[in-house]
Amino acid sequence: MNDNGERRTAIEGLVAEILEGARHLKHRAIKAWQTPTKDIERLARRDYVRALRRQLSYGEILRVLDNAQRVWPNLNKVQFNIATRRQFERRAHELTADLDVHLQASPYEGPEGMALRGFYVERRRRMLKRPIIYVNTAHQPGAVSSTFCHELGHHLTSKLFGAHREGVHFFFDADYAEHLSDPIELAADVLVSLAGYPEDRARELFSVPWDWGLVARTGRLSPEVFGKVRKHAEAHLGIDFGADWPAHQRLNYLAGMIHYAKLRWALLAEYDL
Numbered sequence: 001m002n003d004n005g006e007r008r009t010a011i012e013g014l015v016a017e018i019l020e021g022a023r024h025l026k027h028r029a030i031k032a033w034q035t036p037t038k039d040i041e042r043l044a045r046r047d048y049v050r051a052l053r054r055q056l057s058y059g060e061i062l063r064v065l066d067n068a069q070r071v072w073p074n075l076n077k078v079q080f081n082i083a084t085r086r087q088f089e090r091r092a093h094e095l096t097a098d099l100d101v102h103l104q105a106s107p108y109e110g111p112e113g114m115a116l117r118g119f120y121v122e123r124r125r126r127m128l129k130r131p132i133i134y135v136n137t138a139h140q141p142g143a144v145s146s147t148f149c150h151e152l153g154h155h156l157t158s159k160l161f162g163a164h165r166e167g168v169h170f171f172f173d174a175d176y177a178e179h180l181s182d183p184i185e186l187a188a189d190v191l192v193s194l195a196g197y198p199e200d201r202a203r204e205l206f207s208v209p210w211d212w213g214l215v216a217r218t219g220r221l222s223p224e225v226f227g228k229v230r231k232h233a234e235a236h237l238g239i240d241f242g243a244d245w246p247a248h249q250r251l252n253y254l255a256g257m258i259h260y261a262k263l264r265w266a267l268l269a270e271y272d273l
Contacts, residue, residue: 015104015134018119018168032174033115036251039174043258044220048266051180056187058271060160064187065194065273068156071099072195076273080195082145083238085137092135092148100130101155105148107138114138114249117147117171120154131155140245142237143253146260147171149195153188161187173252176259186263193264196236199273205229206265221261229261 032039056064069075072095082088089105096103108116117139121132133151137144154169161184169184179185197205205228221229233239239257241250267273 011102011104011132014121015106015132018121018134019108019113019116030115030172033172033252034248036174036248036255039177039255040251040258042177043255043262046177046180046262047219048180048262049270052186052263052266052270055180055183056190060183060187061190061267061271061273063160064157064190067160068153068191068194071095071156075191076194076198079198079201079236080145080149081236082142083236085141085144088141088145088148091145095152096133099155102130102132103135104132105135105137105144108136109138115172115174117143117173118151119171120151120169122158122167122169131158140239140253142233142239143256145237146192146196146256149192150188153191154184156191157184157187174255176255179259189260189263190267193260193267194273196260197232197264199268201232202264202268205232205261206268221258221265225261229257233257 065076080091082091092103092105108114113136116136118133118135121134133148133155135144135148135151139147150171151169169188176189179189205225207225230241234241239253241254243250245253
């Protein structure tokens with residue numbers, strides 16, 4: 001076997017090892033994934049501006065955006081559209097072609113497997129010559145693309161935030177409220193929100209009242225805005241909440257939709273991005 005084949009086998013073996021470990025994790029996200037309505041309610045009433053302000057300063061947000069746009073020039077400018085598996089594969093290849101990163105996309109199913117959306121492994125782990133982005137393709141293509149954007153966000157912001165103590169960033173469904181207390185996870189989510197709602201579209205969807213004074217805040221999405229966000233997710237990500245998916249899966253996707261929409265609203269309200 002040649003050197004490339006040996007490296008590929010080693011990487012695939014490491015991915016399998018991490019997945020096997022994730023299957024046995026007694027992670028709080030597994031329980032959250034099983035009861036998504038609780039996460040939805042927490043997200044719906046959370047003030048995202050306050051959480052954003054606590055975790056990421058304006059200067060840090062600008063550095064995150066600048067760092068990402070060096071690789072992804074159209075981020076926050078052009079709508080990121082992914083509704084099919086083929087579209088995901090093409091865009092993922094385009095965005096990682098010039099990066100020193102290994103992309104592994106494969107299905108990981110089962111009762112707890114579907115809770116895992118993906119993970120990012122930093123280069124510093126032994127035997128690893130370049131970072132790994134793993135995406136669980138058992139999910140709907142639009143959800144897969146959001147996961148990819150999140151994990152790519154870890155790669156693009158890794159130099160800004162330094163190494164993670166465990167070397168692996170797991171992305172579990174229905175774990176979004178926890179991201180609001182973690183600047184590393186929130187920075188990756190910021191890139192997902194900017195990709196999903198470029199600035200022009202964000203200004204159409206999320207109004208910014210003039211009576212907020214000096215302190216912006218975000219509460220619940222109004223029924224009108226929620227309806228527009230839902231149509232946006234269906235049009236650009238192919239996520240149809242009326243589809244014949246398991247109920248808890250639709251609820252977890254709903255939690256993600258609320259999270260990224262409110263985060264985008266907060267970025268607009270607080271930092272005018």
